[in-house]
Amino acid sequence: DQQVKQNSPSLSVQEGRISILNCDYTNSMFDYFLWYKKYPAEGPTFLISISSIKDKNEDGRFTVFLNKSAKHLSLHIVPSQPGDSAVYFCAASAATGANNLFFGTGTRLTVIP
Amino acid sequence: DGGITQSPKYLFRKEGQNVTLSCEQNLNHDAMYWYRQDPGQGLRLIYYSQIVNDFQKGDIAEGYSVSREKKESFPLTVTSAQKNPTAFYLCASRPQGNQPQHFGDGTRLSIL
Numbered sequence A: 001d002q003q004v005k006q007n008s009p010s011l012s013v014q015e016g017r018i019s020i021l022n023c024d025y026t027n028s029m030f031d032y033f034l035w036y037k038k039y040p041a042e043g044p045t046f047l048i049s050i051s052s053i054k055d056k057n058e059d060g061r062f063t064v065f066l067n068k069s070a071k072h073l074s075l076h077i078v079p080s081q082p083g084d085s086a087v088y089f090c091a092a093s094a095a096t097g098a099n100n101l102f103f104g105t106g107t108r109l110t111v112i113p
Numbered sequence B: 001d002g003g004i005t006q007s008p009k010y011l012f013r014k015e016g017q018n019v020t021l022s023c024e025q026n027l028n029h030d031a032m033y034w035y036r037q038d039p040g041q042g043l044r045l046i047y048y049s050q051i052v053n054d055f056q057k058g059d060i061a062e063g064y065s066v067s068r069e070k071k072e073s074f075p076l077t078v079t080s081a082q083k084n085p086t087a088f089y090l091c092a093s094r095p096q097g098n099q100p101q102h103f104g105d106g107t108r109l110s111i112l
Helices: none
Strands: A008-012 A019-025 A032-038 A043-051 A055-060 A063-068 A072-077 A087-094 A107-112 B004-008 B010-013 B019-025 B032-035 B043-051 B056-057 B062-064 B077-078 B085-093 B107-111
Touching: A008 A019, A019 A087, A019 B077, A032 A063, A043 A055, A043 A063, A043 A072, A055 B032, A072 A107, A107 B004, B010 B019, B019 B032, B019 B085, B019 B107, B043 B062, B077 B085
Parallel strands: A008 A107, B010 B107
Antiparallel strands: A019 A072, A032 A043, A032 A087, A055 A063, A063 A072, A087 A107, B004 B019, B019 B077, B032 B043, B032 B085, B043 B056, B062 B077, B085 B107
């Protein structure tokens, strides 16, 4: 049973525009959420996180929004750059730093120059 | 420089053989993890260890074994009991406190 879902397997965006990647979760106990970026043949790289006490966290071009009532989070990348082309994974856990992270299936972002 | 090293990058084994995947970190992280990734799926937790000489099963531990004799090392053995071992295996580590997990570059295991 997939507790973290990324329903869009792929997304294409023009360079300079906004990329919005979405993630839904089913477990109401989740209170810590992360986004990872993965290039082919490499391990995932941590991008940004948010705890459930916030509804927004920003780091440079990357912003994560959390809507707890809808059990939904999204990652916004503005402006998108060709180097952002990668697979993005959403992950969640029941406590900050918890050992059991639940991952979504990933969204492949392609930024077109 | 500091990081997580998984070796080898590609590994081939015959069916029925046990195989051990290496994971070493020089980040002085306390916790270490093993995940498995299959095509079109998210990462699934196999085993994790929070301290030396202690480890816990994750969601898909059957057919796998681990050891944690040193803080830096967390090898994973894929045994012949694992029904479908062909996959991409990722090792991760995390320091104490509210910090994210950091990943190695993975080992792709193929059973011939």
